[in-house]
Amino acid sequence: RLPSDIHVRQIMAVKAGLGMDYYDNASSQKWLDTHPMPTEVELQLHPSQTCRVKASDRQGNPVAGIAFSPWTIHLSDRSYYLNISGAPRALGLERVTDAQGIATFDYLPEDVKGSIALLCTSKEWHQPEQADWMPDAHRDSPMPELKTSVFKMVEARGIVYLPDGKPASGILLQAEGRGKTNHYCRELTRTGADGGFRFLLCPEQSYLIAVTELDLAAPSLSGLLMHENEPRENLRIFLNEGTLVTGIVTHSTTGKPLAGATITFNEHGARIDERSLRLESSSSLPDEEED
Numbered sequence: 001r002l003p004s005d006i007h008v009r010q011i012m013a014v015k016a017g018l019g020m021d022y023y024d025n026a027s028s029q030k031w032l033d034t035h036p037m038p039t040e041v042e043l044q045l046h047p048s049q050t051c052r053v054k055a056s057d058r059q060g061n062p063v064a065g066i067a068f069s070p071w072t073i074h075l076s077d078r079s080y081y082l083n084i085s086g087a088p089r090a091l092g093l094e095r096v097t098d099a100q101g102i103a104t105f106d107y108l109p110e111d112v113k114g115s116i117a118l119l120c121t122s123k124e125w126h127q128p129e130q131a132d133w134m135p136d137a138h139r140d141s142p143m144p145e146l147k148t149s150v151f152k153m154v155e156a157r158g159i160v161y162l163p164d165g166k167p168a169s170g171i172l173l174q175a176e177g178r179g180k181t182n183h184y185c186r187e188l189t190r191t192g193a194d195g196g197f198r199f200l201l202c203p204e205q206s207y208l209i210a211v212t213e214l215d216l217a218a219p220s221l222s223g224l225l226m227h228e229n230e231p232r233e234n235l236r237i238f239l240n241e242g243t244l245v246t247g248i249v250t251h252s253t254t255g256k257p258l259a260g261a262t263i264t265f266n267e268h269g270a271r272i273d274e275r276s277l278r279l280e281s282s283s284s285l286p287d288e289e290e291d
Contacts, residue, residue, distance in 0.1 A: 007034045010082050011041055014093065017106045019045040020073070026080040046075060046109035051133045052145040053118050055101045055125075058228065058278075062101025063150055066125050067094040071117040075109060085119065094121060102145070110135045118146065119183075125150040126202035128181040151228045156199045156209070158235025160191045160218070167195025168239055172212045177205035177226070178269070180277055188212075203228040204277045208269040209235070217242025223270030227278060 002008065009031065014020040021043040027033045055063045070093065074081035087093055095103040108116055115134040120127035131148040156175070160168040169191055177185035185202035201207065203226050210220040218239045224232065249261040 007032050008037045009034055012082060013043040013045065014107050015045055019048040019109055020107050021045050022082045024078045024080055046111055048107050049110045049135055051105045051108055053103045053131050054145055054147055055097050055150050058151060064097050064099050064101060066120060066122040066150065067096050068103045068118050069094045069121045070108065071119050073116055074113040076111045076113050108133065120150055123200065124153050126153055128183065151203045153200045154203045154226050154228055155231040156201055156226065156235060157233045158197055158237065159195045160197060160237045160239060161195060162239055169193045169195060173197055173209060174212050175199045175201060175207050175209045177202055177207045178272060179205035201226050206269060206272045208267060210267065211237065211239065220267060225276060
């Protein structure tokens with residue numbers, strides 16, 4: 001049973017070893033644009049094809065015990081795709097790598113538009129390049145095996161100080177990373193009673209660490225380049241009262257003031273020299289058979 005005014009975009013059904021289906025109730029790409037929900041829907045599992053993902057570390061060694069999950073699935077007869085990247089683990093969509101570093105998916109449907117991206121969901125590991133499964137390309141292979149590289153997340157620690165030099169507790173910080181990857185890192189944390197903070201960050205990215213409080217500010221830590229197995233400690237952030245910036249937002253055509261508009265300040269960090277990123281090439285293609 002659901003509230004009568006809830007926006008239901010999709011309803012999914014999945015069965016290991018058999019397949020999956022979803023009811024598409026969306027009316028546009030906008031998340032809240034949905035049709036009125038019918039009292040009953042019928043789902044029929046679409047046949048699946050088994051797919052395997054092999055995860056390796058920087059040295060090429062298999063990584064066991066890490067989880068992968070599909071990002072989006074777009075059935076060929078549906079108008080909109082299903083985004084399951086934030087699905088709760090209770091749904092059982094994740095698959096965990098075995099001792100050989102292989103995670104096996106046995107429910108992914110064959111009849112999809114494009115590819116299905118398989119993402120690492122374990123918080124201790126970063127996957128710079130997703131593994132893309134393309135059912136059409138792999139249809140002749142009974143057990144396609146995709147390759148993907150994962151890097152160990154790295155820790156950054158420090159202390160935030162009040163203007164009087166005392167440790168600042170409860171301060172909200174944001175770490176924002178960019179590198180040679182589409183999967184950039186964004187993490188939030190608050191300082192503890194001792195003013196200390198800890199981030200677990202994706203390696204091989206350059207970071208800004210900024211204060212995001214409403215009534216306090218600080219110069220951001222910029223150009224913080226994080227490498228695998230090289231934690232950063234003793235970072236220092238010194239708070240001040242900041243500067244109040246005010247203004248008026250107007251309509252570009254009429255010139256009339258706009259109420260309720262969102263204002264965003266974008267801070268640009270240090271320029272990234274890609275030569276400083278320790279990235280080995282990784283491929284999401286199956287191994288080619290030898291002649």
